[in-house]
Amino acid sequence: MNCKNRKTQRKIHFTSIFVFPVTMPYDTITFCKKVLVLRPASLLLLCVLRDCVPTTIPVGTFKTECHDHHFWLTVKSNFLGHMVRFDIEDRGSVHFLSHQRAAECGYTMVFNSRGDLVLRASFLACYVDNKRDIEFRLHVWFVNNEADGKDMAYPVLLSCRLQEPWSPRQIVCEENYMEVSVKKEISAASRQGLKGMDPPVLAPVEEGEGLKEWQVAFHKPEYPGESISLQDAQVMGYYINTTDTRIILRCPYSSVMSYMLQERGVPVDVVRASIFYHHMWRVFKVDASVACTMNKARVDGEHIVGAFPQVLPPLVQGRFQDRGMWIGMGTRLLSECSIKELGYKIGLQNGVVEVRIPFGAKGVYIKSHVIEKEYAQSSSVDLFYVHQWEDGQWALTRHLSFRPLKILYVPKTLTLINNTVPSEKMFSVTLGTFPHDVSLRTVTIGGEPLSLVETIELGFKISFVPFINGTHAYLLKVPFSHPLIAQESIDGGYRRYTLRATFALEISPHGEVFHYHGTVVTDIRDVVLARLEGKCIHEGILVLLYYGNQDFQWEMYLGNHRLDWELVELGGYIMKTEKDYVSVELPLYSLGMTYEDLSLQRLVARLEVNLVNVETMKAEHTLVQRCSFPARELLVCLPEGKILVLADTSHTIPPIEPNRTTLLDQNCGPIDSDSTRALFTFSLDSCGTIRTLRGNHLVYENEVRYMEKLLPAPDPLIYEKPRYRLTIQCHYPVNDTSTITISPPFGPALAPHTDPIKKGSSHGLSLEVKENQRTPKKKEWFSKQ
Incomplete structure (x- = not known):
């Protein structure tokens, strides 16, 4: 079609x-x-x-x-x-x-x-x-x-x-009255209508003298149906009149002489009346009955339903022949095509004509309400219904019902549609739909109420989404990364983003406010774990901590020491903070370092780094970094009273033989040597080590020396004089020799450190290294010549 x-x-x-x-x-x-x-x-x-x-x-x-x-x-x-x-x-x-x-x-x-x-x-x-x-x-x-x-x-x-x-008979069912008008004619039906009933005696009147001699009889169950004057009927609320071609009866609903009946389950208000009038000295009767349905619209799923009995028995005499039915909206009759396009349906079910109109269809007016703090809607359609038929008495009856379909205060469940595409990393939700009288006032996100202007300033996007049927919705977009969005890490490397939003909506024109609370959760496998990375650099070890995107609070431990700014200053660290990571550069001889091997070939330094979850105090990530460094000259004060010394004699002029160097006790020679270096290891109570008490520390001192044999002229005896001397010292707290320290022997002297003890570390740091009596200048070495 x-x-x-x-x-x-x-x-x-x-x-x-x-x-x-x-x-x-x-x-x-x-x-x-x-x-x-x-x-x-x-x-x-x-x-x-x-x-x-x-x-x-x-x-x-x-x-x-x-x-x-x-x-x-x-x-x-x-x-x-x-x-x-x-x-x-x-x-x-x-x-x-x-x-x-x-x-x-x-x-x-x-x-x-x-x-x-x-x-x-x-x-x-x-x-x-x-x-x-x-x-x-x-x-x-x-x-x-x-x-x-x-x-x-x-x-x-x-x-x-x-x-x-005009149709021979026209019936109007208005919202506040019923009206029937019939063609005024001298018909056989009019004359035969007096059969079985005594006609009233009407005196002849001349044309134009009015209706004062007309009478009307009302018929009700268990009522004799006596005729009364039109003046008496008017007192009862009935209007009866005549025009050039029509006779009219009109009355309000539930009038004195009306009665109710149920026709196919539909309540019907009925007034059965006969009007007697005269023409050419004869009395005639006309049927002025009227009947109108009184049922309310009902809701059936997603439809508003109005019901009209196909046949109203009080209005049908003899055979019944349907001549069509139509519906209209406002003043406009709807064609079959229009009905189909609007989604309306007209059907006959068990003798009842049902008009079904979808909620939200064009022509349905929706009004918003707040009932007990909940959102509700009333729906109405300005519908009229036209039905025509023939029967044994009337050639054509036209029955018109102005019966707006109204549904009051239906609770409306609002829907928050989640349109979020996880790859876009942004929440996208739609709330609706609403009629024209609802507008969005504020949005509360993460517990913080925001005006529409504030949401724009914070980087949110709220859009008005209109629909063709006159309703609308609201689209809210919020980035996952916004501080008002809750985040948590879950198993499997997933991160859970939660949008908690409350929409405050206002109904015009009276300003009623209602709220909608919605929560949307999205899980994305985008967790980047915090990561530790270690690198060996020329003068120490570099530690990199990549933040990741987990929302834990971390603390970093270097060995047994918690990293803070005080430790950075005390240990001489170099710390830098970048966008994605933080770097800590530890010098080779600094707090937190441990040493696993010392030989002529290398020094192996070990650094253990732990990333601790503040809430659980559990080490979530651990890094062990080992680095080998070439060793030229070192002093190592080992735990349990052992000392290692790597002495470099390459700067001595004239050169000496490292394998001939000794400690104070000349019986303690190097355990290894090469052409320029000698490696010693000895305990604190051996090799001539001298112990002294300085405050709260015991100082152990020894020397690496090279003895040169000289023959004086007057005395033939051999005389030995140190040609190379390197003084070494190790500091240990009293009653504690379990510390380990390492440093270049010729670096700056380090005073004993007591701060780590105050902060709860197990051991203090004691180290003092000093160079003493370097080899004389070359010219002095050859003075004997």
Whole structure:
């Protein structure tokens, strides 16, 4: 089916709005106290120039239409004051429409789904200027109570011409009244309708004397059905009248003579009435029964459902032949294609016509509410239902129901849709959907409330996402790396990112606020563990700590010493902090170093580094770095009272033989030597070592010496004189010889260190090395010559 080429099944006729106040521009309507009729087109504004107070009104504020034997006047919601009303003028008199009077006279005043005020009046209503049931005019005053308390009245003349012929019987089920009008004719059915009932005795009246002799009989279960005058019926709330071609009965719902019945499970309000009138000295009867469904809309899954019995027995006599059914929205009948495109469905189930409309479909108006701090919605559709049929009495009955489908206060479960793509390293969530009356006010992320401006400043992105059906949603994007996003490392090298957000939303126009709390969790295998790396450099060992992205708090230990700025200064470390790592350069002879091997070929230094989790105090990462360094000259004070000395004699002039060097005790020679160096090892209590007490430390001193034999002239005995002397000292705390120290013998003398003891290290550091009595200059060596 080609919907674009398909026409609607019934023609709808509209009138345009023309604003023609005297001496006013076209976008202005004036307030007037008296009536002067101007006739620019179908909608006229009434004004007397000398009594007018100009008031500017936007174009489109008033809109009128002629539809299905009704006047329609719509006033935009933004023009409505605190209180409004419609007054009707007829022959110079103004009539106030109370709710009761409006129902009796054929006027309906309602707010449509958009909040606009709608006046709907039957062509057969009271005070309508009716010309032969073909042309109809209605003088209306719209009265607006302004914010300052003043009443402003705006006169409008509604004019419509009959575009569709009247059906023999037309029934209207309005929101506040029921109306039936039938063709006034002398038919066989009218004459036969008196069978089995005593007709009232009506005196003949001349044409034009009115309805004072007409009577009506109401029929109810267990009610005799006595006839009464129209005046008595009017007292009971029934309006009965006649025009050139029609007879009308109208009444509010639940009137005195109405009764309820259940038809296929649908409640129906019924008024069964017979009107007796005379023509040419004879009395005739016409069936003026009317019935309207009273059921409310219901919710079935994702649909709003309205139900109408296909056959209303009080209105059907004899055989029944369906002539079609239609639905419309507002004033517009919907074609089959339109119904399909909108997603509406009309079906017959067990004798009941069901109209099913999806929530969120076009034409469904949704209003937001806060019920017990929870978000709820009411839904409504300005629907009307048209059904036509034939039966044994009427050639055609047209039944029109203006029955808006309304669903009140349905709890609405909001959905936070997670659109996050982990590779983008950004949360992307959508909250919705909402009708137009909901707006986002603030967002709380990680417990910190933020205005929309603040979220932008912090690098978040909040977007308004509109949809074709008029609803909208909100899109929130937050980077994983933002401080307000919780992070934790989990097993398998995964990192868990958690977005905790609270949305504060406001409902207009009254400013009701409700909240939505949502949590989104994303696990990504992107954990970069902290990593230790060691490197051997020329003068020591370099340690690199790469941070990784785990959110632990670390402490680094170099040997038994916790790395802090005090240790850096004490140990002579060089520490640098970069973006991704921190580096610590330890000199070869510094705190934290241990030494595993010393020979003429090398010195092996060992550094153990531990990365400790502050919370658990557990070493999570350990590095053991060994480095070999060429050794020229060293003094090593080993634990348990052992000393190693590597002496370099290469600077002695003239050269000496290292293998002939000794300690103070000349019986203690080197354990190894080469052409320039000698390696000694001895205990503290051997080789002539001298012990002295200096404060809290014991100082052990010895010498590496080379003795030269000289023959003096007067004395033939051999005389020995030291030609090379190197004094060495080791410092140990009293009662503790378990420390180990190492340094070049000719480096600067180091005083004993006591700070590590104060900080809880197991041993103090004691080392003092000094060079003494270097070889005399070369010329002195050859003075004997």
